[in-house]
Amino acid sequence: MDFPARQRKLREHLATTRFDALLISHLPNIRYLCGFTGSTGFLLVEESGSVFFTDSRYDTQAHDEVKAAKVVIASKGLLLSVAAWLGRRRRRRWDIGLEAEHFILADKKRLHDLLPSGTRLRDAPALVERLRMVKDHDELERIRAAVNLGARLYARALKVLRHGLNKAGMKESEVAAEMEFAARRAGAEAMSFPTIIASGPRSALPHGRASDQPIRPGGFVVCDFGVILRGYCSDQTRTVWVGAASRRARHVYEAVREAQQAAVDAVRPGTRVGDVDAAARNVLRKAGLGRYFTHSTGHGVGLEIHEAPRVAAGQREILQPGMVITIEPGVYFPGHWGVRIEDMVAVTAGGREVLTPTSKDFLAV
Amino acid sequence: MDFPARQRKLREHLATTRFDALLISHLPNIRYLCGFTGSTGFLLVEESGSVFFTDSRYDTQAHDEVKAAKVVIASKGLLLSVAAWLGRRRRRRWDIGLEAEHFILADKKRLHDLLPSGTRLRDAPALVERLRMVKDHDELERIRAAVNLGARLYARALKVLRHGLNKAGMKESEVAAEMEFAARRAGAEAMSFPTIIASGPRSALPHGRASDQPIRPGGFVVCDFGVILRGYCSDQTRTVWVGAASRRARHVYEAVREAQQAAVDAVRPGTRVGDVDAAARNVLRKAGLGRYFTHSTGHGVGLEIHEAPRVAAGQREILQPGMVITIEPGVYFPGHWGVRIEDMVAVTAGGREVLTPTSKDFLAV
Numbered sequence A, B: 001m002d003f004p005a006r007q008r009k010l011r012e013h014l015a016t017t018r019f020d021a022l023l024i025s026h027l028p029n030i031r032y033l034c035g036f037t038g039s040t041g042f043l044l045v046e047e048s049g050s051v052f053f054t055d056s057r058y059d060t061q062a063h064d065e066v067k068a069a070k071v072v073i074a075s076k077g078l079l080l081s082v083a084a085w086l087g088r089r090r091r092r093r094w095d096i097g098l099e100a101e102h103f104i105l106a107d108k109k110r111l112h113d114l115l116p117s118g119t120r121l122r123d124a125p126a127l128v129e130r131l132r133m134v135k136d137h138d139e140l141e142r143i144r145a146a147v148n149l150g151a152r153l154y155a156r157a158l159k160v161l162r163h164g165l166n167k168a169g170m171k172e173s174e175v176a177a178e179m180e181f182a183a184r185r186a187g188a189e190a191m192s193f194p195t196i197i198a199s200g201p202r203s204a205l206p207h208g209r210a211s212d213q214p215i216r217p218g219g220f221v222v223c224d225f226g227v228i229l230r231g232y233c234s235d236q237t238r239t240v241w242v243g244a245a246s247r248r249a250r251h252v253y254e255a256v257r258e259a260q261q262a263a264v265d266a267v268r269p270g271t272r273v274g275d276v277d278a279a280a281r282n283v284l285r286k287a288g289l290g291r292y293f294t295h296s297t298g299h300g301v302g303l304e305i306h307e308a309p310r311v312a313a314g315q316r317e318i319l320q321p322g323m324v325i326t327i328e329p330g331v332y333f334p335g336h337w338g339v340r341i342e343d344m345v346a347v348t349a350g351g352r353e354v355l356t357p358t359s360k361d362f363l364a365v
Helices: A003-015 A027-034 A056-065 A078-088 A105-114 A127-133 A137-166 A172-185 A200-204 A247-266 A273-286 B003-015 B027-034 B056-065 B078-088 B105-114 B127-133 B137-164 B172-185 B200-204 B247-266 B273-286
Strands: A021-024 A042-046 A049-055 A070-074 A094-099 A119-124 A196-199 A219-225 A227-229 A236-242 A298-300 A307-311 A324-327 A330-333 A337-340 A343-348 A351-354 B021-024 B042-046 B049-055 B070-074 B094-099 B119-124 B196-199 B219-225 B227-229 B236-242 B298-300 B307-311 B324-327 B330-333 B337-340 B343-348 B351-354
Touching: A003 A021, A003 A027, A003 A042, A003 A127, A021 A027, A027 A042, A027 A049, A027 A127, A042 A078, A049 A056, A049 A078, A056 A070, A070 A078, A078 A105, A105 A119, A105 B105, A105 B119, A119 B105, A127 A307, A137 A172, A137 A219, A137 A227, A137 A236, A137 A343, A172 A196, A172 A219, A172 B172, A196 A200, A200 A219, A200 A330, A200 A337, A219 A337, A236 A247, A236 A337, A247 A273, A247 A324, A247 A330, A247 A337, A247 A343, A273 A307, A273 A324, A307 A324, B003 B021, B003 B027, B003 B042, B003 B127, B021 B027, B027 B042, B027 B049, B027 B127, B042 B078, B049 B056, B049 B078, B056 B070, B070 B078, B078 B105, B105 B119, B127 B307, B137 B172, B137 B219, B137 B227, B137 B236, B137 B343, B172 B196, B172 B219, B196 B200, B200 B219, B200 B330, B200 B337, B219 B337, B236 B247, B236 B337, B247 B273, B247 B324, B247 B330, B247 B337, B247 B343, B273 B307, B273 B324, B307 B324
Parallel strands: A021 A094, A049 A070, A094 A119, B021 B094, B049 B070, B094 B119
Antiparallel strands: A021 A042, A042 A049, A196 A219, A219 A236, A298 A307, A298 A324, A324 A343, A330 A337, A343 A351, B021 B042, B042 B049, B196 B219, B219 B236, B298 B307, B298 B324, B324 B343, B330 B337, B343 B351
16 A cells, blocks of 8 residues: 555645644544554644554554554553644644544544644544545455455355255344355455345345344345455445245336446446436336435445445536445335345446446346 | 433433533434434434434334434434424524534534524533443343353354364464354344454554464463444453463463452442552552553443443542443563453442453463
């Protein structure tokens, strides 16, 4: 990972703002800029260099991991250490940008009380998130590996489902457990979010975490899952029917699939993300299903499972090569069932590359 | 769970403050007060009642789960919905408390811009966290179940370790994978934090997540892990030697064990948490190991893996019956090895109850 290049880009942004320095508090942003993977730290980025503050638990790890920043181990408290560092600089005026989307009110007050009076703390926009939207080569490699592992887990889930349906009472959570075990054994650090295995009427819950409910014939199972591999997330959804499918189920599935494909086809550099969302929404509206598509079409994925850009109605962000987004329309009939299909898609110079290799054909197990 | 009783206690606190209402944004606090387990929402608590705001993805789930609060599904945005609700109240002056330890700067600004001018947004202290420090009967039951599941996982880990050492190249992550699989199959929602299986020199990293490193004879393995079961966390650490142990290893282990026991014995109602920390620290200091104990002695556990009180040097919180804390001193020789022993302990009227049932005897596998 080219941490100096990332910090250089941030400094170029910084030069166009009123901030003399940025205090980065969001851990994925810290990891992106200097490589630290622990759970406590602040990164202070100035034009002249960067300083990373953490506590003694991370002494060894910080010195091993952190690149392109000086490491300071705080003995009394992180904010105290940051304030002492800034105080020693003896600048007369000093505008520090705080990450407004992450910094909490109490820390701002504490820091304010610790700093000399000429220091101003101001809300900074999501500068690092904007950089992170466009993935570099190393990141795309890792994302690709995570997506491919995710796809292998789904193959495992189908095997477990087919096998489990022969015996009675196979639970949603057992499918999830098998997938998560396989993920771990394949080197995943963790799942990228709580695995959704939602069967029967639970398939109509867009966020139906795997529960103790037995999977029964006569309904869809929504499988929405992802892994974290070397820091990067995958995200994939497939929906299968259990038993003999009705015409209605097939019809709705095909409409969602068509909507998903339309949105995928709309992905190319220069397009607004809102127009990608509209592409999926238009298909479902024409199929008379518009009001059952109750969420947005997708989101960026990278170090975090949900990151910029939001692929939602009216959003004006312009797609650029190197962005990686999900395309995941769904249709939900509360109390009955639901269908969602989701791929991860990378924006390329020529258009797009669908990263998720799994078939989207209608499948009954 | 008696949500009305919890909200009643919060309202009693509220009556002693300048706040007309509290806007609860921290999800574990929301879950504690009204039962919602999803990932998006705000709970507005006034003297006259509570309102829970979430988005359409959680429509069904919120109506199923939320108790003791009216449910509002936001169609345009959560903060917009909160602001509209407050605006309709047409109060001339209106002091809203925001959870300062959780609310982010950007949301405060957005909310401020949406609200009528007579509304003041002010930092509120961690009122709900203070309530949550003392667990009620239902919570203690769930914590007990989580701790017992955790202990069963450790038995599994030992079996895997013993078996794995017969073949070469058993990785730390394989032990973690087996534990996590067993946790899932036993009904755990997730692990309560990334499982630490830290062997050889990695045992000297207080936060050494399970890695691909093979476990080799001639060092300690620190196993620090926990589950989330029905929302409540467990947290446990045991350290085992691999191979034939040196006298030095046994000696240090016994010192940590003695320090851990001293801190456990110090737990009783009316004692300051700082004195519990000191009890462990004194033992290690007398053993000449004080400077290798580089973190605090423990923390509260409940809906979150780290919650109040902090069991650390100088902390003045007074122990009360119903509090549940960890006691986890450790000693680390960077580059060589480390030892940590951790139990969960409930404060009782008569003193304490060690919840973790696992033996702390020195063990070599």
